[in-house]
Amino acid sequence: MYIIIVGAGKIGYNLTKALIAEGHEILLIERDRNKYHLLAKELGEAIFLGNGCEVETLRSVGASRADMLIAVTGLDQENLVTCQLAKLLFVVPKTLALVNDPKNEDLFKSLGVDLTVNTTNLISALIGHKLNVHILMPLLTFKNLEIVQAEITDTSPAVNRQVKDLGLPVDSLLIAAIREGDAVLLKGDSFIMPNDTIVALTTREKENELRKIL
Amino acid sequence: MKALILGCGRVGSMLAKLLDENKWEVTAVDADPNAFVSLGDSFSGHQASGRISDEEVLRNAGIDSVDLVVVLTSDDISNLLVAQIARQKFGREKVLVRVRDPIKAGAYRELGLQTVCSSDIELEMILKEIGIKSKKSKGGE
Numbered sequence: 575m576y577i578i579i580v581g582a583g584k585i586g587y588n589l590t591k592a593l594i595a596e597g598h599e600i601l602l603i604e605r606d607r608n609k610y611h612l613l614a615k616e617l618g619e620a621i622f623l624g625n626g627c628e629v630e631t632l633r634s635v636g637a638s639r640a641d642m643l644i645a646v647t648g649l650d651q652e653n654l655v656t657c658q659l660a661k662l663l664f665v666v667p668k669t670l671a672l673v674n675d676p677k678n679e680d681l682f683k684s685l686g687v688d689l690t691v692n693t694t695n696l697i698s699a700l701i702g703h704k705l706n707v708h709i710l711m712p713l714l715t716f717k718n719l720e721i722v723q724a725e726i727t728d729t730s731p732a733v734n735r736q737v738k739d740l741g742l743p744v745d746s747l748l749i750a751a752i753r754e755g756d757a758v759l760l761k762g763d764s765f766i767m768p769n770d771t772i773v774a775l776t777t778r779e780k781e782n783e784l785r786k787i788l
Numbered sequence: 789m790k791a792l793i794l795g796c797g798r799v800g801s802m803l804a805k806l807l808d809e810n811k812w813e814v815t816a817v818d819a820d821p822n823a824f825v826s827l828g829d830s831f832s833g834h835q836a837s838g839r840i841s842d843e844e845v846l847r848n849a850g851i852d853s854v855d856l857v858v859v860l861t862s863d864d865i866s867n868l869l870v871a872q873i874a875r876q877k878f879g880r881e882k883v884l885v886r887v888r889d890p891i892k893a894g895a896y897r898e899l900g901l902q903t904v905c906s907s908d909i910e911l912e913m914i915l916k917e918i919g920i921k922s923k924k925s926k927g928g929e
Contacts, residue, residue: 629889
């Protein structure tokens, strides 16, 4: 795949390296000249000096043949506009924006960004998990659907019960349990065990209800 | 009629004063509290300082009840975010937004935003003075 990444911060830089290693064609756009020169030594032609919000930049990097554009600058407005321009003018099939302010997440989706990653919520969830606060960790979101992960402890309401008896909300589905390193698909008669990591699909509206049940 | 002017620079302050004189209820918002000096003493509207991309700032400035929002900071990208917040989150129908880049102005017009592009207007005026007909600039491939 040809993937354009905008913003050579920690996320953009590491993502570029990881995706190149996977065999993808990557172009990382960075507008800061110093940062560009520093990284160009290592990344060579995989990094491009330019402003990702400018149509000219997107044109020069051949955005119209990109399979995906990922905007991961520190500014929400730039990530939004870059994704919108990519979709509107270059018909990039898939766009992903990093959302720094959680309040912008729904807005970005309603404005045509295909995927959003909300670092603030992710990090809060991770910290909550470390502190043993019972919390659902978002893994992936599509429109208003989310794939979330939840840790089961001895004190979780769902522990040692069967999936069919949990009274799950209609719009939620438990997909699998990660148990001692193996993934076990969950059916109605499966039991939830202590130390399971549950992977579930839910709508955003039912997320809270699901969290209480688990 | 109520208007919210976001960005109180030269154009923002002039517009705020004109609307105020025409009996509109005007609120001007700017990140820089010193910006309101340009409204002058006769301005009877409201002023609020704060980041215009902050929804709380917009709500406190009364965005829920205004008939018109005009976004006029010098930053195209922020303007585009704020204009879309005003439309999408607060359901404002009349939102005018300054976009200096003619290509973006054209592109977002296609998305239904009412963009105002001063570069286009300046270019038009210069071309007219030197007698060259302009092609309407348009975004896209």
